[in-house]
Amino acid sequence: MPITTADVLEFLRRSADVLHENKEYLTELDSAIGDADHGINMDRGFQNILKKLPSVEDKDAGTILKTSGMALVSSVGGAGGPLYGTAFMQAGMALAGKYELTAEDVLAALDAALKGVMMRGKSKPGQKTMIDAIDPAVTAMREALDSGADTLEALERATAAAEKGMKDTIPMLAMKGRASYLGERSIGHQDPGATSSYLLIRTMAEMAREKA
Amino acid sequence: MKKLINKPEDVVKEELEGMALAYPDLVKVHFDPNFVYRADAPVKNKVAVISGGGSGHEPMHGGFVGVGMLDAACPGEVFTSPTPDQMLEATKMVNGGAGVLHIVKNYSGDIMNFEMAADMARAEGIRVLSILIDDDVAVKDSLYTQGRRGVGTTVLAEKICGAAAEKGYDLKRVADLCRRVNINGRSMGMALTPCTVPMAGKPTFELAEDEMEIGIGIHGEPGRQRMKIKTADEITEMLALSIIEDPAYTRTVREWDEDKEEWVDVTLEDPPFKAGDRVLAFVNSMGGTPAIELLIIYRKLHEICEKKGLKIVRNLIGPYITSLEMQGCSITLLKMDDEMIELWDAPVKTPGLRWGM
Structure with a gap:
């Protein structure tokens, strides 16, 4: 079954729910090594996406994601706003004009999102950021699709890789953003950005499972 | 959490509403996107100076909007950087045709949001230059961290660059001056207590009754050391000597x-x-430390500067770059030349700083 723009809209609505449910959890993770606002900011950003969705309901997946990216940029603030905003805008560029998506399209969007985050944040894997969840997910999904896995299987492997990547941030030394000032004290805490990225990837897999 | 607020989510909006009502002769407030701007903006043919950052540091930045200082300030949520649409709209509103300088503090969020805004403003044909303030000597390393944070020197750069713009400097010259102020300014802060972000409802970190944190950032970022509390003289010495004696700091x-x-x-x-x-x-007071204690700090700082052969030619004492209700202080030393002194003394009329007019 192809992935439609209705699925993309549903993904955004569910993500808003998931981030709302995890608002306090993400904020708590952030208060350990950051400035205690990640959950609050992501919730505000995705609620803002919900407000914009009605105006793009009949548009292509690219427009929907670009509009969502702009909604994040203009409402999240902090580092999360430009990073997630850029991620969604770049993903949107990768899906410009498309109304039906294949698993390869989803991979291309995720890959574009990853590259956008690395460009905007001047960051790379291993620095205790959201990249540490997204990068392994992209790799796992690519390997899965290359080896003939279907959409569900590919997204489940991506989710497992993102979860592992998220947990792998625990022993990492933070080198970007406010967490970097903790130095050694950042070790032992899970990165909130990697956690929200994992939650979004997991939401995709959950939807694929229900559809399968 | 005990605060004089209505609803946590309305804190920034209601503060801005109060500001507009309190200082109508000096500033106007634009909502959605939020920014504070000079009542007489845009000033034709004058370089416009804009800053911004998370709220919670009042009077910085909104309180420094007015004649001889900032043309606009963009407040984010408490301790959260503002968004590019705020800086873009503020830039368009105050641009008098001579270009706009963005003064940005070194936090990853502020940098990214201001960069996006500057790119968008340039795409609309407005000249924008950006200068970063990174003066917090508590951060020693720029290779494995975000680098020195932007703290006390920001206030001084806003005053000096605002005066330069008022005097008719062109954009490049105001930007060069701002960079010079930044590399000649050094700061370090400390906290006796944490503070509570209204939306979070809980303190951002914990300090025992007999503990303090030396080298704290203005959002409660950890500093160099957590230790048992010491006397005002000892604390002043720790801050001042770090500022004075730390070796040269290089960053990109x-x-x-x-x-x-x-x-x-x-x-x-x-x-x-x-x-x-x-x-x-x-x-500077972090918000919760009273003037009486700041003067005790100043007294010792003056003695240390004298001992080190530094001549204090100007001073500023009070709560100017705060961290909500945090108890604590920061010290900033700015090496001044004749030009900076003249610009520091130039008239300024803002809600937070006012002299000479």
Whole structure:
């Protein structure tokens, strides 16, 4: 079954729910090594996406994601706003004009999102950021699709890789953003950005499972 | 959490509403996107100076909007950087045709949001230059961290650059001056208590009754050391000696290159202080520390500067770059030259700083 723009809209609505449910959890993770606002900011950003969705309901997946990216940029603030905003805008560029998506399209969007985050944040894997969840997910999904896995299987492997990547941030030394000032004290805490990225990837897999 | 607020989510909006009502002769407030701007903006043919950052540091930045200082300030949520649409709209509103300087503090969020805004403003044909403030000596390393944070020197840069713009400096000259103020300014802060972000409802970190944190940032970022509390003199000495004696600090920052039309890496080094330097001494309250304690700090700082051969030619003492209700202080020393002194003394009329007019 192809992935439609209705699925993309549903993904955004569910993500808003998931981030709302995890608002306090993400904020708590952030208060350990950051400035205690990640959950609050992501919730505000995705609620803002919900407000914009009605105006793009009949548009292509690219427009929907670009509009969502702009909604994040203009409402999240902090580092999360430009990073997630850029991620969604770049993903949107990768899906410009498309109304039906294949698993390869989803991979291309995720890959574009990853590259956008690395460009905007001047960051790379291993620095205790959201990249540490997204990068392994992209790799796992690519390997899965290359080896003939279907959409569900590919997204489940991506989710497992993102979860592992998220947990792998625990022993990492933070080198970007406010967490970097903790130095050694950042070790032992899970990165909130990697956690929200994992939650979004997991939401995709959950939807694929229900559809399968 | 005990605060004089209505609803946590309305804190910034209601503060801005109060500001508009309190200082209508000095500033106007634009909502959605939020920014504070000079009542007489845009000032034709004058370089406009804009800053912004998370709320919770009042009077910085909104309280420094007015004649002789900022043309606009963009407040984010509490301790959260503002969004690009705020800076873009503020830039368009105050641009008097001579270009706009963005003064940005070195936090990853502020940098990214301001960079996006500057790119968008340039796409609309407005000249924008950006200068980063990174003066917090508590951060020693720029290779494995985000680098020194932007703290007390920001206030001084806003005053000096605002005066330069008022005097008719062109954009490049105001930007060069701002960079010079940044590399000649050094700060360090400390906290006796944490503070509580209204939306979070809980303190951002914990300190035992007999503990303090030396080298704290203005959002409660950890500093160099957590230790048992000491006397005012000992604390002043720890802060001042770090500022005065730390070796030169080198870092790479991104600035917009107008000739190449791209962001380029610029390497900057701040020279350490030496005997004979003339300095501005800025003793700042983090919000919860009263004036009586700041003067005790200043008294010791004055003695240390004298001992080190630094001549305090100007001072600023009070709550200017705060961290909500945090108890604590920061010290900033800015090495001044004749030009900076003249611009510091120039008239200023803002809600937070006012002299000479």
